[in-house]
Amino acid sequence: MILKNKYFHISVFLVLVQQLTLGASTFFLAKAGAEIAEGNTLNSIYLLTYFFVFALVSYIASSLTAINTTIFTNCLWKKYILMIFDQVKNKQNINLKKNKQNTTAWLIGEAPQxxxxxxxxxxxxxxxxxxxxxxxxxxxxxxxxxxxxxxxxSLLLSIIFVSILRRKIEDYASSSQTTRLMVNTFIPSFWDAQLNVSAKSKLLTKSKIEFENLISNNFRMVERYTILEQFLATLPIIISVIILISAINNMKITPELSGMLLALLPRTLQFFGSVHSISIANSKFIYLRSKYKRLLEYVGELYNLNLKGAINNNKILIQRLNDNKMFSVDELLDIVLNDTNTHKGRILIEGENGAGKSALLHLIKEFCTNSILMTPDTKFSYEYYEGSTGQNQQKEIETVIQSDHDLFLMDEWDSNLDKNAQTRYDKLLDELSSRALVLEVRH
Structure with a gap:
C-alpha cells in the first residue's frame, strides 16, 4: 500500500534532490570559509554564490516534498478505508452495532493519525x-x-539502545492505540450523559470519572513513550559533542581548517539536530511498525458472531402473510436459498428478544447476493437530515424500497413510526411484495 504508491516515489525523489543540493551548499560554504581564511576574497564570493543557489534549490525541494507528502497521506487514508470495507464486505457475522461503532471510530480517529x-x-x-x-x-x-x-x-549507540528496548516500545505502541480507541468509542456515551442527564445525577458523575480515567490512561502511555524516545535521541548527541570538543582542542588548527570549521558551525548544529532525529527515528520505527501492522490486521480484531448458533429455532415463528402459512427456520432457508419461484410475497418473523430473529436475517443476507438488509441502525442516506427519529426512519425505508433488489430483509422497520406512518409503509411493502420477497422482523 505504501512502497508501490507513486506519491511515495515522488517524495523520495524530491528528498534526494533536497539533501544532495543541501550537501553541495554545505561543501561550497566550507570551501568559502577556507578561502576567506587564506585571504582569497574573490574566490570565496564565487563559492558563496554556489552556496546560495544550491541552498535555494534545496528549500524549494523541501516545500514540494511537504506538499506531496500531504497528497501521499490523503491517498493512503482513502485506500485504507476502501481496503477495510473490501475485507468486511457482506461478512454478516461481523455486521454488528458494536463493530460498526468501533470501525467508525477507528477509520476517522486512529487510522488517519x-x-x-x-x-x-x-x-x-x-x-x-x-x-x-x-x-x-x-x-x-x-x-x-x-x-x-x-x-x-556515536550513532551506533542509538541503534544498540533501540534494540535493547524494542519490547518496551512495542508495548507502548499497542497500548496507546488501544486506549485511544477506547476514548473514541466512549465519546457518544459521554455526549448522551452530558446532554441528557441531570447535572446532579450520579450517572453524569460516573460518566465524567470514566472519561477522565480513559483519557488519562492514553496520555500516560504516550508520555512514557516520549520520555523513552527523547532519552534515546539525546544520548548520541551528548557523545558527539564531547568527541568534537575533545578533538578540536587536541588537533593542529591551520588557517584553512579554522575557516572551514567556522563556516561549518551552523551546519554542525543542524547535523546534531539530524542525529537527534535519527535517534528518534530508530525508536519510532518499532513503534510505528507495530501500529501499522495493527492497522492491516484490524478486521481480524472485530467481534465475530456465530449466526447459526445465535438462532433458536424453537422460539422463532415464521408466517407468510399472503396465505398465513407457517414455516420452520429450515423451511424458510430452503425457500430463500433454493426456490427461486417463490421470491415474491411477505414473510413475517416473530419471537422474543434473543431468539435470533436478526441473526436469521443476517444469515440469509450472507448467502443472498441480490438482497438488501435494513436494521434500526442502518443509514443509507448520506445527506444530513435534520428531522425526528421517526422522520429519519421513513427516509431510510423509502431509500430501501426504491432500490433494485430481489430480496428485502426488514429488521424492525416500524420502530419509531407512528400509526399513520406504519399504515402507509405497510401498504408500500405490500406493493413491493408483488415483485420481490420481503422478510420482516416485527415485535
Whole structure:
C-alpha cells in the first residue's frame, strides 16, 4: 500500500534532490570559509554564490516534498478505508452495532493519525538519513576521516539502545492505540450523559470519572513513550559533542581548517539536530511498525458472531402473510436459498428478544447476493437530515424500497413510526411484495 504508491516515489525523489543540493551548499560554504581564511576574497564570493543557489534549490525541494507528502497521506487514508470495507464486505457475522461503532471510530480517529505518522516518518527518515550521510561526506572531504569516523560511531549507540528496548516500545505502541480507541468509542456515551442527564445525577458523575480515567490512561502511555524516545535521541548527541570538543582542542588548527570549521558551525548544529532525529527515528520505527501492522490486521480484531448458533429455532415463528402459512427456520432457508419461484410475497418473523430473529436475517443476507438488509441502525442516506427519529426512519425505508433488489430483509422497520406512518409503509411493502420477497422482523 505504501512502497508501490507513486506519491511515495515522488517524495523520495524530491528528498534526494533536497539533501544532495543541501550537501553541495554545505561543501561550497566550507570551501568559502577556507578561502576567506587564506585571504582569497574573490574566490570565496564565487563559492558563496554556489552556496546560495544550491541552498535555494534545496528549500524549494523541501516545500514540494511537504506538499506531496500531504497528497501521499490523503491517498493512503482513502485506500485504507476502501481496503477495510473490501475485507468486511457482506461478512454478516461481523455486521454488528458494536463493530460498526468501533470501525467508525477507528477509520476517522486512529487510522488517519497512524497513516500520517507513518507517511511523515518514512519521508522524514529518508530525508534525515540522507542529510547525515551528505554532511558526513562533506565533513570527510573538508575536516578529515578521523573526526568523521568518531562521530559516525556515536550513532551506533542509538541503534544498540533501540534494540535493547524494542519490547518496551512495542508495548507502548499497542497500548496507546488501544486506549485511544477506547476514548473514541466512549465519546457518544459521554455526549448522551452530558446532554441528557441531570447535572446532579450520579450517572453524569460516573460518566465524567470514566472519561477522565480513559483519557488519562492514553496520555500516560504516550508520555512514557516520549520520555523513552527523547532519552534515546539525546544520548548520541551528548557523545558527539564531547568527541568534537575533545578533538578540536587536541588537533593542529591551520588557517584553512579554522575557516572551514567556522563556516561549518551552523551546519554542525543542524547535523546534531539530524542525529537527534535519527535517534528518534530508530525508536519510532518499532513503534510505528507495530501500529501499522495493527492497522492491516484490524478486521481480524472485530467481534465475530456465530449466526447459526445465535438462532433458536424453537422460539422463532415464521408466517407468510399472503396465505398465513407457517414455516420452520429450515423451511424458510430452503425457500430463500433454493426456490427461486417463490421470491415474491411477505414473510413475517416473530419471537422474543434473543431468539435470533436478526441473526436469521443476517444469515440469509450472507448467502443472498441480490438482497438488501435494513436494521434500526442502518443509514443509507448520506445527506444530513435534520428531522425526528421517526422522520429519519421513513427516509431510510423509502431509500430501501426504491432500490433494485430481489430480496428485502426488514429488521424492525416500524420502530419509531407512528400509526399513520406504519399504515402507509405497510401498504408500500405490500406493493413491493408483488415483485420481490420481503422478510420482516416485527415485535
Amino acid at each position: 497512524t497513516l500520517r505518522e507513518v507517511a511523515g516518518y518514512m519521508i522524514g527518515t529518508i530525508s534525515v538519513y540522507l542529510s547525515v550521510i551528505t554532511f558526513l561526506t562533506v565533513f570527510y572531504f573538508t575536516i578529515g576521516a578521523e573526526l568523521t569516523a568518531l562521530i559516525s560511531a
